[in-house]
Amino acid sequence: MCLCWAFRSDTEQSGCQWAVSSLGVAHVADRGIRYLSKLCSKRYKCISQKLSEVSHDVALLEEVWSEKDYMKLKEKLASYYPHSHYFRSGVIGSGLCVFSKHPIIDTLLYQYSLNGYPFMLHHGDWFGGKSVGLVVLNLSGIIVNAYVTHLHAEYSREKDAYHPHRILQAWELGQFVRHTSQVADIVLLGGDLNMHPDDLGNRLLRSLTGLRDSFIEADSYEGPEGGCTSIPQNSFTSKHEFNSFPQGIRIDYILFKGSDKYSINCRALQTTQATDGREFPISDHEAVSATLQVQHGTTQRLLGGAEIGAIDVLNEARTELRVGLHVATGHQRGAGRLFGLSIALVLLSVAIALCGITSKALSFVFGAETLAEEGLPIVVLCLLGLGASLSALLAIAAYVLFTTEIKALRGAEDEMRRQTHTLQHALIHDKGRAMI
Template identity: 45%
Template sequence: MEFTLNIFTLNCWGIPVVSKNRKERITAIVDYLLQSPHNIVCLQEVWSEKDYLYLKDKLKSTLPYSHYFYSGVLGSGLCVFSKWVIQDVFFHQWALNGYIHKIHHGDWFGGKGVGLCRIRYNDKLINVYCTHLHAEYHEDDIYLAHRVLQAYSTAEFVKLTSSCADVCILAGDLNTGPGDLSFRLITQIPSLLDPFDLKSEQINPMIRKPSGTSDNINNSYSDPKMVRSTPEGKRIDHILFRADTPWKASVLNFGNPLEDRVPNQPFSYSDHNAVTLEVRFSRLSGSQMHQRVYSKDDSCYDSVKEAIKVCEEATVTISKSKTLYLTVGGLLFMFLLGTVGFWPPNVLYDVTKLIITALCLYCLVMGILWNKIEMNSLKSGQTALENFSRSRYDLIAE
């Protein structure tokens, strides 16, 4: 007995007003999917509900089952389309999701997390996890602790919800590449396989070998500076999988299924390249059970210890920023209090006083409320990591 899954994932870069050629690209994505053999599709950054409803309506003939994960202010941007019945759905929102005052980044407003669609295919259950981790934004990686804890939370979520599934698929823009701490946590804790490390038959010549999915030289939207330094880009969009004990997986196709440009257009389908995975699952006999393949590095102890260190460093940073916010806010409050009655009745002075008051409130709110929320979320993740590390050590000792 065997069955085949053909999965597709793409970060659609669908930010209304901001994203270039958004409507044309969404239409082109629909045209491709209608002609493709994919039976499970995971999309990220579908920020407009109208875009999702358009996708749902157009794809209903080939992918009749779908779900959008509503979350936060803007929506999570995550949606899943399936050829088969989506039996159960659940969304796990991360406690750490960026900063509310980083409006130009917007991750906090999306209420990001990991969405689960449990799909029933005949008598088999397939857990499909769609997610989108926090980006680096080519800056000092101030979001490292957030992304690491998002990765750990995702890994634990997959591990704790996958016991009844025959196959688990994790697809999305993980904003982390092979070897990175976040990637190691996601693959090691739930023992997910990266098809890049497995032999692929590549029976479909139209699917190109996997390469960088972000800032790739072949993408029309790539940052020229990043392309000059790393022409192939970084492989941060992934499809990872794991099969239950009775099943053996054979990778038939893996890579980028889309052309560099939308047909008859000068632009690409998105600012990310798509990834597809076609994998055949065959039931093993009793004597073959031991042949099951696991993640190439099943020992996650070192990765967890490294994640704990990242959390400890972030705790120190948060404490320093809290002190700074409260000091500045307190000084501004004292200044405003001490200058009551000394401000001349002038529009310029009124505007200046309003700006100083707003800045004072911002600093006090950040120092008293926001930093406390971030610190508690960070401690929650850190203590979970410490428990994971301690429990594994105790189990080994036994």
Template identity: 30%
Template sequence: MTSSVSLLPVSPLTQASTNSSASRSGTSRSHPMDFRMMTLNCWGLKYVSKAREPRMRYIANQIAICEADIVALQECWVESDYDYIRQQTHKEFPYSKYFYSGIIAGSGLVILSRFPIESVSMTPYTINGRPSAFFRGDWYVGKGIASAIVRHPTGVAIEIFNTHMHAPYGPGDASYVCHRTAQAWQLSQQIRAAVERGHLAIAVGDFNSRPESITYALLTQRAGLQDSWITVYGNANKHLLAESLSPEDQIKLMGVTCDSKLNTWRADRDLSEAQRLDYCFHTPSLSTVEKLDVVFIEKVPQLECSASDHFGVAVTLRVLPATREKLLSGQEQVAQSNRPPSLPLDQYDEILNIIHDYLPTAHAQKYYRTLHFWISIIFVVALHIGVFWVRKGWPSFLVTLGSTLIALTGVVDGMLGFLYGRNELRGLREFEEEVRWEKLRASDLSEGIGAVGVVDVGM
């Protein structure tokens, strides 16, 4: 039995995390139907991420010597970092795409491939944070779904979906739970379409969601994908508590990728905060997992820091032989046999409750920002009148400055309320109606009624 190959030099920790799967495949690509998929959140935000340049260069150099066939990166937000990655890896990965979106930094999403990329697309998320939360930046970077259709040497079309969903910023923040749920719904919609086309769909990235979340359920149930970790290890470790394990065992037994005490950027976190947020989901009817590793665990030489604030995930997938024949045959029944199932009816209700819990916040944001706009007009007019009585010196300057500031903040809040507020509410309404429509259809199918026609689901 040969040892498992990681992206980085093998340490005792890496050896422990990879030995459990080494017996499945020998090497990462020991079979012509195999391909190696790797995903990593690079933590590459300009001016904010510490030691960004040397870390990104280290990541690029390691990608150049890794055994992955397809690499998906998130938070590669500085284009010069991508240029360096491209320069270092263009021989090994001749096909690549940097995906543009948003108004600052861009989507941060990159796909590199040894195999030909036949088509690419970038779909921004309809609901993705608020422009008023400028200190968080999710809205400004235009998070979304980067997709690429890659042609495996056997001829099978692999459709890669690379994403980075809205960050949580707190366990009880209902707004961002709603936003991530909407994003997972939008992503699962695209995955369902890919699977019905007969493509081998792979969804990777930083989903900012735990395995027990509704986001996870949408990808594994509505989209019909399977978590690679579950494919390899099943649910045997499902009930393990992070605080009961050592940091090494958290990675080995739970696949922890974020907030690990072994990560130098998160070493101050409590053991209970360690979590798995980075995934590789695959189409179980078309592929299986031969090997899975948590990678980029080791420290960057000389810097003595972790390569990112997340660890990466590398998965060796195998295209199922019988599936390959069907995919290449062009038979129409492929789409029917691969059609993902509907969600359980109670989960549609859970999604609707998430939307309803957030709607008061969305309405309040729109109402108070618009109200601020109208009140600011009154104050600006009053201050301009006041200038006639305070015509010179510091009082005149302060009245003029106050009027200008009130006008600026009022206009900004007016635009946020009228433009963004209305847009968000319409996005939520569309999301709700899609959920209601699909719930009705799933209910009818479960009762044997068949597909429904045009339905007015209302608000």
């Protein structure tokens, strides 16, 4: 799937209004990969046409895996969006790119520490190098930090083996936004979070950053019920995803917040519905359009109740990371045992081969008949030793992989524990001030 999050600005007496919209391009199962995705070239043509029809300030796209496709989009949109940037990471790239009417002041890419497993080839998230991209823009003197991201997919709601990875990604995303947006006037985040609105990772992200959900905040809404961005009416969606959610799911978001200089509110939100008169959908996810109004003013600080809520979410997230840590530790130990067994087989095959060679040598020297010819053929022993050696190498690779996962999960859990203590001290301090 390829998502485009775009911003449009207009000047009014009451302030500045921006329209933030998202347009889907490629099917998530096809990953927007050349020669594999259904109608890929036609959908890229549709996205370029759609972006050129509407006057946006900046467009952020997801899952443009091929840089050639990015270059084609850049060429077609050059007269509308003279400034652009392509974020590179992973084996096949992050899939994130930006088109802007305004000069891009700065860019930054952060690749998440964990992103699935390389041996899960049929999922492929690991090869995509899932990341968060940041573009810093100056819109008429207003500094805007616009983030675009794509988190690890949820392939099974009931047995989600990647849940700890997505929790860690949500934590790192929140930390990245917090530490890079301190001087920004406006913060915008658009992306496929692959999380339902009330999922732990979503609550963790919002509690960390203070970002607000445009669907919840919108004064008016038009689109599928519940703001669903993945609906069964879309021909590119996998129908088994809706067994528990017949109306659809909402996993694509436009989040925002202001600063001590500017306040921001969502006036309207629109979500498309399947083809919307087109021959085919341009994505498996629906397009989202939000109108945000920016005014001079101060964004209210988090109150004590919000801090308490953040502490509860952090404790819940730490528990989930510990579960992932337990599973990863088990996998690490399994890889260690496989390595030991493989080495034992290598040594055994070498020992048997040496015994056979020694027996034949003695038979040749003394002219005596031995039972060496009744043993395993040397070719079989060589194949056994080769297979055991390859198994040992795979075990080493798996051990390193799971060790890296353990370190990342432990590191995130330590950071969450420290953040929890910080919030607790801040809460105690605020209560003390309130009592004075």
